[in-house]
Amino acid sequence: MSSSFLRALALSLAFSGTLAVTPSVLASTSDAEAEPDLDLGQRLHRQCALCHGQYSQGILGGKYPRLAGLPDYYLTKSLTDYRDGVREHAAMTVVGGLRTLSDYDLASLSAYIASIDLDVVHPLNVPTPEGADVENGQDIYHSDCRTCHGRAAEGNRRKESPKLSGQYDGYLFRQIEKFKAGTRMHANDPDDETFVDYSDQDILDIIGFLTTIDDKN
Template identity: 30%
Template sequence: MLAQSEAIPSFREVDSMEARVQGCVTCHGQSGQGTSNGYFPRIAGKPAGYLYNQLVAFRDGTRHYAPMNYLVAYLPDAYLKEIAQHFASQRPPFAPADPMKADLETMRRGGALVAGGDAGKGIPACVACHGIALTGMEPGIPGLVGLRPTYVVAQLTRWRVGERHAAEPDCMKRVATRLSDADMNAVAAFLSQQAAPKDPSPEPANVVRMPLACGSQK
């Protein structure tokens, strides 16, 4: 049987950010840099507003992933805001790339959707909202660079089928329902082969540039 001192992690301060984020870093990396597991994305450097919204969604059950729902089930808003701000301020190196194999036509389609969208299908360019360097936009739009392709496809699919939601008007719901399976794979493949940006910081808010009304930017 472990002595009490052995059972408690040896943090410098028990009530510290280091202690609070232990449940997060187990899956997302010590500084939120992400891991080789496609289901645990990079959270470092993402806008604090975005991270906070996701934590609240997991806590309140509007976003579903059992370990996350359990981890934040009883945490108050102020506590979640501090965690969000902590990871938003982190700038660790990006995890090693995990390029998705794809043919030239798939890559061409992915690049076209990311940079220019598809006006015929009512799909805006990813960069219009997620930033020219795909590092996100303050206060509530996440970066896409550095995400694993399995995660990108999974989240787009969840939006399309209604398993994931954002504040209304839910712009990502509108986008995802217009993407075919091939489009989703093309976007994921293209994103997986993009180099890490020199500055991973999200862009300042620019609602005027955005092609769709977006509840995440309220």
């Protein structure tokens, strides 16, 4: 177990004493149908901040991805998958304490993270990877990816696809490798072969294009 994980776990245990939140494990049906509680979500987010940053901005290089501003539907699905063991990551379940959270907790946490506007509180400068042909990446993206992820890579609720713009290139590279290896499912389809015919350069170009969408200059 890495020293960084142990430090995060220690911080989590120390933090838990100040986290004035009792997860709604016994939440009623009416709670589950209620509007998400952003104040509750903000308090629950203190655990997430140990790895993802105060504003869920992630870490440059993508060890921990940007979460701020991702669609609430996607965040809720991802958090539920981690809580229920569909996806595994010790930092998410141990440090984040997801195993104890109710559906209402997760909905409130997701709504809070989705509401964070990094342009206001913590502007990001996501670098474009060296060697990427952004124009080729744009052509491939609009041909093959736009239908699911949106013209501006803003995500698509109907297809449960995430926002990709503004995400760190290192994180995107790792997820694509997982899709190709079959250790993570793409597009909710275990037989999906989206990335099989892409060359390494094509993938670099697509990711390079995605890093430019949020550029303000």
